[in-house]
Amino acid sequence: MQTRTFIKVAAGFACAAVIPFASFTAQAQTNFPDKPITLVVTVPPGGAADFAGRTMGEALSKQIGQPVLIENKAGASGTIATAYVAKAPADGYTLLQGAISTHGIGPHFYTKTSYDALKDFMSLGVIAEFPLVLAVNANLPVNNLQELIALAKQKDGKMSFASAGSGSAPHLTGELFQTEAGIKMLHVPYKGSAPAVVDVAGGQVDIMFDGFPSLMPHIKSGKLRAIAAVSPTRNALAPDLPTFTELGYPKMISSLWYMPMVPAKTPQAVVDRLNKALVEGLKGTDAQKRLEAGGAQMVYGTPAQTQAYIKSEYDRWGVVIKNAGISTSN
Incomplete structure (x- = not known):
C-alpha cells in the first residue's frame, strides 16, 4: 500500500467530517492555543522517532506562537506514552507522536491496553515516513x-x-x-x-x-x-538502489512512520488548527529539508485521510502476522 496513493483515495471521505460542539468550536478557533503544548514521544531522546518529533514540534511552535515541549515517555513498545495521552484532556494541549509501533503493528501484540489505538486517537494529517x-x-x-x-x-x-x-x-x-x-x-x-x-x-x-x-x-x-x-519509489539517499517493486515484489513496502495525534474527542476546530499549523510549518520549509536529509519522506493530508491510512496499516500488518503464524498474546 502506497501512502500517497491511499491519501488520494481517502480524500473523498474528508468531506463527511462533522464538526461537534459548535459553541466551543467558535471559542476554540479564537483562543487556541493560549499556553504551551506538550508532544509526547514514545522513545528516549535520540533516534528517528525523537528526531521527527522534535523537528515537527519546532515547526508547530513557530506557527502557533507557543512553545511545544517534548516529553519522552519510553517503554513497553510505546504503550506507556500512548496510554498517558489517551487519558489526557482532549483539548489539543497534549499530543502523541504516534507510530507504526503504536498504531500499525503494536495493537496486534498489545491487546490488553487501557485504550483502543484506532478509536481513541485522531491523526493531525502529517506523516514522516x-x-x-x-x-x-x-x-x-x-x-x-x-x-x-x-x-x-x-x-x-x-x-x-x-x-x-x-x-x-x-x-x-x-x-x-x-x-x-x-x-x-x-x-x-x-x-x-x-x-x-x-x-x-x-x-x-x-x-x-x-x-x-x-x-x-x-x-x-x-x-x-x-x-x-x-519503498514504492527509490530512496533519495540511494537513488541507484532498486526497489522491491521494481524487482517484482510489489507487496514489499514498509517504513517507520511517525505522525502527531490527539485524543479522539478533541474538538474538530482544534484538530483543524493543529493540522493547518503543522502543514504550514513543515511543507517546503527548512524543517522538511532536515527531515528529508535524515531519510524521511513527508506526506501531508487531512486528519481524516491520515486516519484512514492508520487503519489500512493496522489491517495490512494484521494479515502479515496471521500468515506468519506469530503469537500475539500478551
Missing part, C-alpha cells in the same frame, strides 16, 4: 536480491535476519519478505536497532531491514551491502 532498506553482511556471497533469495532457499532456514525486537517494523518486514519470496529464515531479535545493525555488520547475523540512517555508516565502511529499498 522513513522507508526501510534491506542490507546484508558484506561477506555474504550475494550482490542482488535474486542471488540472496537463491542462497536463502539453498540454506533452507539457516540464514538469519536481525530486527530491533519482536513485533517491530523490521521484524514484520522480514516475515513479509519470507512469505513473498517463498523462503525461510531464522529471526534474531535485539533490544533496539543499534545492536542489531552492529551484529549484522560484524557477521553474527546475515541480513537486516532497517532505515537508511542506521545502515548508512556501515554501508559506507564496506561492512554492509544494500540490496533493495522497501
Whole structure:
C-alpha cells in the first residue's frame, strides 16, 4: 500500500467530517492555543522517532506562537506514552507522536491496553515516513536480491535476519519478505536497532531491514551491502538502489512512520488548527529539508485521510502476522 496513493483515495471521505460542539468550536478557533503544548514521544531522546518529533514540534511552535515541549515517555513498545495521552484532556494541549509501533503493528501484540489505538486517537494529517532498506553482511556471497533469495532457499532456514525486537517494523518486514519470496529464515531479535545493525555488520547475523540512517555508516565502511529499498519509489539517499517493486515484489513496502495525534474527542476546530499549523510549518520549509536529509519522506493530508491510512496499516500488518503464524498474546 502506497501512502500517497491511499491519501488520494481517502480524500473523498474528508468531506463527511462533522464538526461537534459548535459553541466551543467558535471559542476554540479564537483562543487556541493560549499556553504551551506538550508532544509526547514514545522513545528516549535520540533516534528517528525523537528526531521527527522534535523537528515537527519546532515547526508547530513557530506557527502557533507557543512553545511545544517534548516529553519522552519510553517503554513497553510505546504503550506507556500512548496510554498517558489517551487519558489526557482532549483539548489539543497534549499530543502523541504516534507510530507504526503504536498504531500499525503494536495493537496486534498489545491487546490488553487501557485504550483502543484506532478509536481513541485522531491523526493531525502529517506523516514522516522513513522507508526501510534491506542490507546484508558484506561477506555474504550475494550482490542482488535474486542471488540472496537463491542462497536463502539453498540454506533452507539457516540464514538469519536481525530486527530491533519482536513485533517491530523490521521484524514484520522480514516475515513479509519470507512469505513473498517463498523462503525461510531464522529471526534474531535485539533490544533496539543499534545492536542489531552492529551484529549484522560484524557477521553474527546475515541480513537486516532497517532505515537508511542506521545502515548508512556501515554501508559506507564496506561492512554492509544494500540490496533493495522497501519503498514504492527509490530512496533519495540511494537513488541507484532498486526497489522491491521494481524487482517484482510489489507487496514489499514498509517504513517507520511517525505522525502527531490527539485524543479522539478533541474538538474538530482544534484538530483543524493543529493540522493547518503543522502543514504550514513543515511543507517546503527548512524543517522538511532536515527531515528529508535524515531519510524521511513527508506526506501531508487531512486528519481524516491520515486516519484512514492508520487503519489500512493496522489491517495490512494484521494479515502479515496471521500468515506468519506469530503469537500475539500478551
